[in-house]
Amino acid sequence: MGISARKTVAILDYGSGNLHSVAKALEQVAGRDYAVLVSGDRNAVLAAERIVFPGQGAIGQCMQTLIDKGFPALLKECLLNKPFLGICLGLQTLMDASEEDGGTDGLALIPGRVRRFPAAARDTNGDPYKIPHMGWNKVKQAASHPLWKNIKDGERFYFVHSYYVQPDHTADAAGVTDYIVSFTSAAARDNLFATQFHPEKSQKPGLALLRNFLDWQP
DSSP, rough: OOOOGGGEEEEEOSSSSTTOOOHHHHHHTTTEEEEEEOOOHHHHHHSSSSEEEEEOSOOHHHHHHHHTTTTTHHHHHHHSSSSSETTTTHTTEEEEEEGGOEEEOEEEEEEEEEEEEEEOOTTTTBBBBBBBBBEEEEESSSSOOOOGGGOOOOOOEEEEEEEEEEEGGGGGGGEEEEESEEEEEEEEEETEEEEEOGGGGGGHHHHHHHHHHHHOOO
């Protein structure tokens, strides 16, 4: 079977630094079911059956790049009828606004805001919490969802972030993690699922989530 006959999952290329690792992880779980395409071409992205929107770094630069390339409209169009997976900044940019970079407007696709972890917070030993929140942490499944298939509640995933999302509606929270505060680490509504953690860096459970995304029929 040639690549042209396979379904396509498109990773939106807008200059984010983690595209390669996301692509490699998807290729690992896709087998011959999907061709993995990294592209910033509007027509190629719209033609794909599934969309992945990854990101890392600062939201201000991310949003400006998206605007410069005309991608906010593209993302909103993709969300009309395609399974959509956001990763890290790919979750944060979906909110109304972020406290980062002096205040940054988001795509306003999920009502809510992005908050910074409190800088003065201390643990039970009196030691300051490290920011960014970096490393493995548990994700409590706040709601049943096909992307949690074969992933145990409380499984550990890999995080790297200084800001967290705070949706206006608890129904949009699919996963919750405790670090300084209890925050939404996965959000879901309709054909959208987005994570604060990095499934591509989360070994077996992360690969399971990516495979579940490819099998998901919202």
